Amino acid sequence: MTGDLNPATQVARTSATSLLDSNLQSRLAGLSFQTRRPLEGPVTGRHRSRQRGFSAEFAEHREYVPGDDVRYVDWKAYGRSDRYYLKEFEDETNFTCWLVLDTSESMSYRSGTATESKLDHARRAAAALAWLILRGADAVGLVTIAGKLGRLVPPSTQPSHLDQLNRAMLDATPAGPSGLGAAFRDLATRLTRPAVVICFSDLFDDLNETAAGLEQLAWRGHDVAVLQVIDPAEEDFPFEEPTRFLGMEGEADQVVEPRALAEAYRVEFRRFLDDISSRCRSMRMDHALLRSDVPLATSLPRFLEARLRHPARGAAP
Numbered sequence: 001m002t003g004d005l006n007p008a009t010q011v012a013r014t015s016a017t018s019l020l021d022s023n024l025q026s027r028l029a030g031l032s033f034q035t036r037r038p039l040e041g042p043v044t045g046r047h048r049s050r051q052r053g054f055s056a057e058f059a060e061h062r063e064y065v066p067g068d069d070v071r072y073v074d075w076k077a078y079g080r081s082d083r084y085y086l087k088e089f090e091d092e093t094n095f096t097c098w099l100v101l102d103t104s105e106s107m108s109y110r111s112g113t114a115t116e117s118k119l120d121h122a123r124r125a126a127a128a129l130a131w132l133i134l135r136g137a138d139a140v141g142l143v144t145i146a147g148k149l150g151r152l153v154p155p156s157t158q159p160s161h162l163d164q165l166n167r168a169m170l171d172a173t174p175a176g177p178s179g180l181g182a183a184f185r186d187l188a189t190r191l192t193r194p195a196v197v198i199c200f201s202d203l204f205d206d207l208n209e210t211a212a213g214l215e216q217l218a219w220r221g222h223d224v225a226v227l228q229v230i231d232p233a234e235e236d237f238p239f240e241e242p243t244r245f246l247g248m249e250g251e252a253d254q255v256v257e258p259r260a261l262a263e264a265y266r267v268e269f270r271r272f273l274d275d276i277s278s279r280c281r282s283m284r285m286d287h288a289l290l291r292s293d294v295p296l297a298t299s300l301p302r303f304l305e306a307r308l309r310h311p312a313r314g315a316a317p
Helices: 022-030 075-081 118-135 161-171 180-190 206-218 232-236 258-282 298-308
Strands: 045-054 056-064 087-094 096-102 141-147 149-156 196-201 223-230 243-245 253-254 285-289
Touching: 022 118, 022 223, 045 232, 087 196, 096 118, 096 149, 096 180, 118 141, 118 161, 118 196, 118 223, 141 161, 141 180, 149 161, 180 196, 180 206, 196 258, 206 223, 206 258, 223 232, 223 258, 223 298, 232 258, 253 258, 258 285, 285 298
Parallel strands: 096 141, 096 196, 196 223, 223 285
Antiparallel strands: 045 087, 056 087, 141 149, 243 253
16 A cells, blocks of 8 residues: 655654653553463563473472472372372563564555654554563564565663664665565574564565465464554545555556545455454464554553453464
8 A cells, every 4th residue: 555645755764762752651661561372581580481390380280200309299189189299380481572573665654644654653663562571671682574584683681772673673774575474484494492573564465475474483483463554544545536656565656546446445455454363363363453643652552451361372273
């Protein structure tokens, strides 16, 4: 989806510190980012791990075998069954989060009713979640995508790492096609340990290819969330006069009469959004819509609270 404004003039060049505003920080300060499935991290912390041990949160029983530490025998279970069982627990570890930022040309779009481009909105959303996750002493890294994997910023738990992440996002110039499916598959092969993967994209690409790439990430045990960023004009289609629509990722420009296709367009776009949401649910991934005209102080808490309300999910089949 494109419009009649020149996208080259729409990308705001802001400082790294300005990606975070005090209102958004205050809205997020009372929230936390929770993993939706067990992940392995390098140090002990607040989140469930796949590792089994004898600390943290009770997980299940297993039968005693010679050599086990008798301190963990469940004597109540022995009294009920006359058999020895040990309590096992899930270790709690910190997690690693990868922010995946789509910097393809379509992300530079900004309609006349929006205050910022989709890419700027995605940058600010990613910066806010990075800030929140780093506050929890978890590690955050960044990958940009535009036709293929682009810049990679290795994860770190240091609070000062936020500035490096923000500068890398601001340095990314929107250009080229998305290539989301291939990029997600490539990323899946490069991530050696299960992690949280948060994708910021308009998802304007071949949906079957994109879903196949996301499925590879889920299959490898990653906790995937898709934050789909759209401009209000892309959903509402408010155009009334003959309009030139620009092909932002290699397509030819077209002049159309909007009123002749507005209703059909809105139906098709809603079907597109519903299809993405349905596919994410089937792969047990979070999907949230971030409209660039809706304050992140509204949309991000809604996303985080939804994660807290829902029980942890297992790996996709």
